Amino acid sequence: MASTRARIAVDAMGGDFAPNQIIAGAIRASAELDVDVLLVGDSQQIESYLQHHHHPSNVEIVHADGVVTMDEEPLTAIRRKPNASINVAMDLVKDKRADAVVSAGHSGAAMASALLRLGRLKGIDRPAIGAVFPTILAGKSVIVLDVGANVDSRPKYLEQFALMGTIYSKYVMAVEDPKVGLLNIGEESSKGNDLALRTYQLLEANEKIPFIGNAEGRDVLSGRFDVIVCDGFVGNVLLKFAEAVGEVMLQIIKEELPQGIRGQLGTALLKPNLKRLKQRIDHAEHGGALLFGVGGVCIISHGSSQAPSIFNAIRQAKDAIxxxxxxxxxxxxxxxxxxxxxNTETVNQ
Amino acid sequence: MASTRARIAVDAMGGDFAPNQIIAGAIRASAELDVDVLLVGDSQQIESYLQHHHHPSNVEIVHADGVVTMDEEPLTAIRRKPNASINVAMDLVKDKRADAVVSAGHSGAAMASALLRLGRLKGIDRPAIGAVFPTILAGKSVIVLDVGANVDSRPKYLEQFALMGTIYSKYVMAVEDPKVGLLNIGEESSKGNDLALRTYQLLEANEKIPFIGNAEGRDVLSGRFDVIVCDGFVGNVLLKFAEAVGEVMLQIIKEELPQGIRGQLGTALLKPNLKRLKQRIDHAEHGGALLFGVGGVCIISHGSSQAPSIFNAIRQAKDAIxxxxxxxxxxxxxxxxxxxxxNTETVNQ
Structure with a gap:
């Protein structure tokens, strides 16, 4: 465990519901989790919110000018707006005033800012975004990476993702004996595209990676794997589909269940159970994605995050720290x- | 409309529940749809089933020796077992004794057999498997192709998939003005991997394809698109995930709803509504996937297909014919x- 309290820099200006929902989630975290929070953004707006609510002693305001908006090209915006909230938050980690950043803003901008300000970890060629998916086994999750940091990945990137995922699974998700899978279109080692075929060989040969074989699309939810690696293109498609599918399911349930008089009565009786169901399905109930491979802990929350998601993201950051x-x-x-x-020396002798 | 009744060759031996569930689905189709059915497989087993049930006059038995099993390498098996049920079914189409094949057996074997026996359509470089996904809009579906016939596709393959999907959407799914999307990780034309970037340009330039832009993972279910094209790797991962997600959702509903006394009462009241819900969610309630680009209509059903899925697949085949x-x-x-x-001549002049 860390000897000091985790200090989380929260990008108060990023996301569809910024700054109010972001601040609300951060305040709740400051009360319920053992963390210090640095709210990064327009100090006037943040102060005005805190005056109308409550300003806990472990919440500090750090002023930032402006925000990278969703329609901006990330790298350009990050360079042109050095004092934007995401950049100021990353600088806090760089200057060791904070241990982690949480942002629901432009995810590309968060990644670009992290890369420019915190750099890559030694031995890591590309960062990866890891997202935690629920599985059919209650209480068991799987981390899938990469879900969008890279496209056209190389086998050695996926090998590095597998390693980082294994460490996360073991030490943060407390899986004693994590099982790693390679996302593919069949179970056999002969299946897949060129990337999958070559990655399979690397994963199989690496003794540090507890690789148990290919994971098909259905295995993401089966609970057979703790870590699943893939290129960011397929991972991103999968993540966005999974998020939408939860919403679609909840809407279909809302449409179909209350039909007719018996339906209305039955639905009323099921209210608490339906709430629990929603918690298991809805992605908004889960936390953010973790940016792996950069020189700091960064949680990238969904753009539509409201207070509960921000609270969960801060908890995720604290767990990682x-x-x-x-x-x-x-x-x-x-x-x-x-x-x-x-090994090279041995070979050279 | 076709001037004669559609004749559907059904691979009675393929699938987890073959032959009984396959035959049952085929018999129902022979009664309820305006089709002739050719049941292809071990004639003794099929006859024995029909004797215990009912042998409609529009159901013919065509004998075949053996079946390609799930653990066989498709191309080898197809060549080594010329009289396996899937090969005999394809031969019926080749010899114009049938108009379509429906199989719930080894999908790779069905594809290999179709390619070898029926060949590719002129102008099509690669076949594609198209799967119909439900959307959040009741009654509206989207066809996604390719979901697994190819990996490492080229842009021109995806262009051909888009064309075939458009024709299917327009004439079979009766969408007057189909909208085509390219599966990608962002809406902007600058987003994506190398394949997506190059395919975007081809689709935009082709006047015959009603391309409206990139579709993200969430758009598969949004109803914004009627046709979505992608490489078979990502499509296959998506399809298998989507199938599993339906099952997972139904299991979570089954686990959570009946908890407690109010839960049991409420669930009992909701029985008919839950059944309707299941129909909208469960992939088994939907039909099979269509193999596009070969010289015949081929419906590839899920290996776990039971009678209702086979019935739906036969209906799909009839619609395509x-x-x-x-x-x-x-x-x-x-x-x-x-x-x-x-155009080339004009250029040459």
């Missing part, structure tokens, strides 16, 4: 590089 | 090739 995900990835990479060097 | 999908794709390709030639 307390369980030293970054340090463990770095330690592995150093060890791994030494081994590779030793 | 009655609406002359093959003929229309061929006509387009001939027209398109003439145009290309004319």
């Amino acid at each position: 307390d369980n030293q995900v970054l340090e463990r990835i770095q330690a592995y990479n150093e060890e791994h590089q030494q081994e590779t060097q030793t | 009655d609406n002359q999908v093959l003929e229309r794709i061929q006509a387009y390709n001939e027209e398109h090739q003439q145009e290309t030639q004319t």
Whole structure:
């Protein structure tokens, strides 16, 4: 466990419901979780909200000018607006005033800002966004990465994603013996596209990765795997489909159940059970995605995040900090590089 | 409309519940749809089933020896077992004794058999499997192709898929003005992997394709698109995820709703509404996937198909035949090739 309280920089200006819902989620986290919160954004707007509600002593305001909007090209905007909320939040981590950033703003901008300001971890070629999916087994989740940081990935990127996912699964999700899968179109090792075929061989050969084979689309939810790696193109399509499917299911339930008099009565009786059902299905009830491979803990929340999602994202950030995900990835990479060097030396002798 | 009744060859031996559930679905179709059915498989087993039930006059038995099993390598098996049920069914179409094949067996084997026996349509480089997904708009579906016939597709394959999907949407799904999308990770034309970027340009330039832009994962269910094209790798992952998600949702509903006394009472009252809900969610209630681009109508049903799925697949086959999908794709390709030639001549002058 970390010796000090985790300090989370929250981008108060990013997201469809910024700043109010973001601040509300952050305040709840400051009260219920053992964290300090730095609210980054327009100080006037933030102060005005806090005056009308409550300003906890462990919530600090850090002023920022402007925000990267959804229609901006991320890299250009990040460079042109050095004082935008996402940049100021990343700088807090860079300057060691915060341990993590949570943002529901432009995810491309968050990634670009993290890369420029925090850099990549040693031994990691590309960052990856990891998203936690629920499975059919109650209480069991799976982390899928990459869900959109990269397209046209190379096998060695996916190998690095597998490693980072394994560490996250083991130390943050507390899976004693994580099982890693490669997203593919069949179970056999001979199945797949060129990327999958080549990645399979790397994963199988790497003793540090508990690879158990290919995962098909259905296996994302089956609970057979704790970590599933894929290129960011297919991962992003899958994530956005999964988010939408939850909404569609809830709407179909809302349309069909209350039909007729018996339907209305039955639905009324089921109110608490339907609420629990919604919690299991709705992506808004789950936290954000984690940006792996950069020099800081970054949680990228959904643009439509409201207070509960921001609260969950802050908890995720705290979990990653307390369980030293970054340090463990770095330690592995150093060890791994030494081994590779030793192997090379052996070969050269 | 076709001048004669559609004749459907049904692979009675393929699928987890073959032959009984397959035969049951075929018999129902022979009674309720205006079709002739050819049941292809072990004649003793089929006859024995029909004797215990009922042998309609429009159901013919065609004997076949053996079946391609799920663990066989498709191309090898198709070649080594010329009299397997899927091959005999394809031969019926080749010999013009049937207009379509329906199979719930090994989908790779069905594709290999179709390619070897029926060949590709002129102007089509690769076949594609198209699957119909429900959308959030009641009564509106979208056809997604390719969901697994190819991996590492080229832009021109996806262009051909878009064309075939448009024809299917217009003439079989009766969408007057179909809207075509390219599955991608963002709406902007600058988003995506190399394949998506290059395909976007082709689709935009092709006047015969009513392309309206990129479709994200969430758009598969939104009802904004009638046809969505993608490489078979991402399409297959999406399809298998979507099938599983339906099952997972139904299980979560089954687990959560009846909890407690009020829950049991409410669930009992909702029985008919829950049944309707299941019909909208469950993939087994929908039909099969269509193999586009080969010289015959082929419906590939899910391996777990039971009688209702087979019935739906036969209806799909009949719809494709009655609406002359093959003929229309061929006509387009001939027209398109003439145009290309004319353009080339103009350029050469």
